[in-house]
Amino acid sequence: MDGTAPGRQHEATKPAAKSALGPRGRGLFGRLFDGLRGAPAVRREALSIAIASGKGGTGKSFLATSLAVLLHRQGVRSVLVDCDFGLACDHLLLGVKPTLTLQNLLAGQCTLDQALVTSPCGPRLLPGASGVRRMANPTDKDLLGFARELGTLAAREDVLLLDLGAGIAPATVLTMLAADWIVLVTQPEIAALVDAYAVVKCVAQSNPRARVLVVCNRVATPGRGELAFQRLTEVAKAHVGLELRFLGEIPDDDAVMQHRLGQLPLVASMPEAATPQVLASLAQRLDAQCGGLRPREVAGDQGLEARFRQHRLFV
Numbered sequence: 001m002d003g004t005a006p007g008r009q010h011e012a013t014k015p016a017a018k019s020a021l022g023p024r025g026r027g028l029f030g031r032l033f034d035g036l037r038g039a040p041a042v043r044r045e046a047l048s049i050a051i052a053s054g055k056g057g058t059g060k061s062f063l064a065t066s067l068a069v070l071l072h073r074q075g076v077r078s079v080l081v082d083c084d085f086g087l088a089c090d091h092l093l094l095g096v097k098p099t100l101t102l103q104n105l106l107a108g109q110c111t112l113d114q115a116l117v118t119s120p121c122g123p124r125l126l127p128g129a130s131g132v133r134r135m136a137n138p139t140d141k142d143l144l145g146f147a148r149e150l151g152t153l154a155a156r157e158d159v160l161l162l163d164l165g166a167g168i169a170p171a172t173v174l175t176m177l178a179a180d181w182i183v184l185v186t187q188p189e190i191a192a193l194v195d196a197y198a199v200v201k202c203v204a205q206s207n208p209r210a211r212v213l214v215v216c217n218r219v220a221t222p223g224r225g226e227l228a229f230q231r232l233t234e235v236a237k238a239h240v241g242l243e244l245r246f247l248g249e250i251p252d253d254d255a256v257m258q259h260r261l262g263q264l265p266l267v268a269s270m271p272e273a274a275t276p277q278v279l280a281s282l283a284q285r286l287d288a289q290c291g292g293l294r295p296r297e298v299a300g301d302q303g304l305e306a307r308f309r310q311h312r313l314f315v
């Protein structure tokens, strides 16, 4: 499978239809139609992966920061974007103290490059704002600015990891709908599974072909995570017709809880330990599922920013 989303193949490869108009007429009408279609020239864009959950605290940021480190170590040119509007924490998990955040960027107080930080163990981060009420409730102008910055990043990176806030706030759902892939992080307990289903339902209403990979985190008994996934995918298939794919389960591990501020992520400080090894194989499966963690070609009017803007009209 390649990384191109179904239904997103561009029109550029279609042979030009014969026209009764002369060359001048064809030129004029061609330009008019190109203008209406937004002249979809093909370009390269980062593969975008949204890390989402229904319930809070399922381990999205733990997974997102771990993947950011693993991708960086594999030499994948990637940026982690902390999209948990108002309650961002990826900078803490990566051991950086940013002075500028997404909030400053959207307020026009800095440039994208000024807001981007490189964390001590390598991955680059676009930090989010924490404890800023205005960011918890982004305006339409904020959303459009956010879409534009995502588009700019996508045009120059290979992979974007988008660490979302929990739940189905409009900005969160929009980011999920705009991304190429959704990694839904849940836990093997009923409250987390019910909320995960709520996310699936919400996404499927706007995009019945959304590509959702499920991770079951904090699994105490091996195999329980996959069993929980089976129940979730059966319900999702029966009620909203969306087939989910299982990406893997992560053990409940005290070492994750004991992580202290300022320490490097577990995958960097203890790469040989059991949970970092599980995360490394999960990153490999993500690579396989996505058809390679690398950029793909999209038509100019079908990229990340355009999808965000299109869905904004309906969410």
Ligand SMILES: Nc1ncnc2c1ncn2[C@@H]1O[C@H](COP(=O)(O)OP(=O)(O)O)[C@@H](O)[C@H]1O
Binding pocket: 053, 056, 057, 058, 059, 060, 061, 062, 063, 217, 218, 219, 250, 251, 252, 253, 254, 256, 257, 258, 259
């Ligand atoms: N596999 C795990 N084992 C033990 N604790 C975990 C695990 N994954 C996450 N946690 C803990 O759960 C809490 C919430 O994780 P976090 O990644 O911040 O969740 P989210 O971003 O979904 O809100 C943190 O205290 C984290 O240390």
Ligand SMILES: [Mg+2]
Binding pocket: 060, 061, 062, 084, 089, 164, 165
């Ligand atoms: Mg988080």
